[in-house]
Amino acid sequence: MATIGEHKSVNKITIPEHPLQNMVRVERLPHIWCPGCGLGILLQVYLRAIKDKDPNQIVTISGIGCTGRFSGYVNADGFHTTHGRAIPFAFGVKTARPDLEVVVISGDGDLFSIGGNHFIHIMRRQVDITIIAVNNHIYGLTGGQTAPTTPHLALTKTTPEGAKLYPFNLPHLAKAAGAQYIARYTILQQRMLVKTIKKAIDTKGPSFVEIVAPCDTLFGRYQQLEPIPLYHSLKEASKPLTAEQKKYASKAPIIFDSLNHKYVSVPYGEFEPLKRVE
Numbered sequence: 272m273a274t275i276g277e278h279k280s281v282n283k284i285t286i287p288e289h290p291l292q293n294m295v296r297v298e299r300l301p302h303i304w305c306p307g308c309g310l311g312i313l314l315q316v317y318l319r320a321i322k323d324k325d326p327n328q329i330v331t332i333s334g335i336g337c338t339g340r341f342s343g344y345v346n347a348d349g350f351h352t353t354h355g356r357a358i359p360f361a362f363g364v365k366t367a368r369p370d371l372e373v374v375v376i377s378g379d380g381d382l383f384s385i386g387g388n389h390f391i392h393i394m395r396r397q398v399d400i401t402i403i404a405v406n407n408h409i410y411g412l413t414g415g416q417t418a419p420t421t422p423h424l425a426l427t428k429t430t431p432e433g434a435k436l437y438p439f440n441l442p443h444l445a446k447a448a449g450a451q452y453i454a455r456y457t458i459l460q461q462r463m464l465v466k467t468i469k470k471a472i473d474t475k476g477p478s479f480v481e482i483v484a485p486c487d488t489l490f491g492r493y494q495q496l497e498p499i500p501l502y503h504s505l506k507e508a509s510k511p512l513t514a515e516q517k518k519y520a521s522k523a524p525i526i527f528d529s530l531n532h533k534y535v536s537v538p539y540g541e542f543e544p545l546k547r548v549e
């Protein structure tokens with residue numbers, strides 16, 4: 272049994288010991304994430320993926336946002352860095368200590384908006400790090416503003432008439448920039464995600480994993496979807512990549528029908544990395 276919840280405003284609660292408890296900074300609990308948020312699921316997925324590794328050999332780095340809190344809950348070395356700068360921090364760590372496994376876990380706004388330039392250049396430089404992007408289609412922590420991953424015409428706090436821009440297709444972007452391992456899964460495919468994160472960490476060179484985990488509180492609310500229908504829609508639209516999509520990431524965008532409030536297509540699996548012509 273363990274006692275958690277040292278925060279002043281929270282009553283102490285007693286819970287049975289969790290099998291991954293040693294890997295979590297329990298003094299930080301309860302976490303900040305909303306009920307139903309995929310980030311809680313991702314924490315246990317990530318811990319399962321790294322549990323056989325030496326905790327002194329892995330560094331988990333995140334930026335700012337709901338996802339940015341991730342590194343703070345992992346009971347191993349990590350950095351909770353400034354907004355958009357998780358990748359430069361990671362590059363610094365890898366440069367100083369090439370023997371370490373360096374994993375960036377951060378939000379779609381953090382990695383592709385303010386940090387977008389760092390993303391393409393870390394890939395181009397072929398740095399041996401893993402980047403895990405949580406695509407929740409929105410800026411979660413700051414109240415649901417549009418992100419570079421917001422579906423076309425989706426309502427958000429800053430697009431009350433619907434997002435005019437089209438979202439990035441992240442695996443396609445990662446492939447063009449030079450990622451050596453590229454995958455997309457949703458937060459509903461947890462076993463596959465554990466394997467994928469292990470593979471991404473073990474790949475030499477830059478690895479990229481997109482995890483579609485819609486913000487049920489804000490993205491869901493603006494699309495008039497309660498959490499359960501939101502997840503049902505995600506599940507129904509999620510399909511393994513076709514052979515053509517594996518080869519051409521451009522043919523595997525996430526499609527969300529904003530007018531009818533539902534996912535249409537969320538292709539998932541591993542994509543072929545770019546073959547360079549020398």
Ligand SMILES: Cc1ncc(C[n+]2csc(CCOP(=O)(O)OP(=O)(O)O)c2C)c(N)n1
Nearest residue numbers: 335336337338354378379380381410411412
């Ligand atoms: C330099 C700077 N600009 C803006 C902010 C405000 N800010 C904090 S989190 C955030 C968005 C985070 O969105 P995302 O990376 O998608 O993370 P999520 O909360 O969705 O997981 C913004 C704009 C900040 N902290 N620092």
Ligand code: SF4
Nearest residue numbers: 304305308337411486
């Ligand atoms: S605001 Fe959204 S992304 Fe942030 S914890 Fe809540 S559900 Fe998750």
Ligand SMILES: [Mg+2]
Nearest residue numbers: 378379409411
């Ligand atoms: Mg986000």
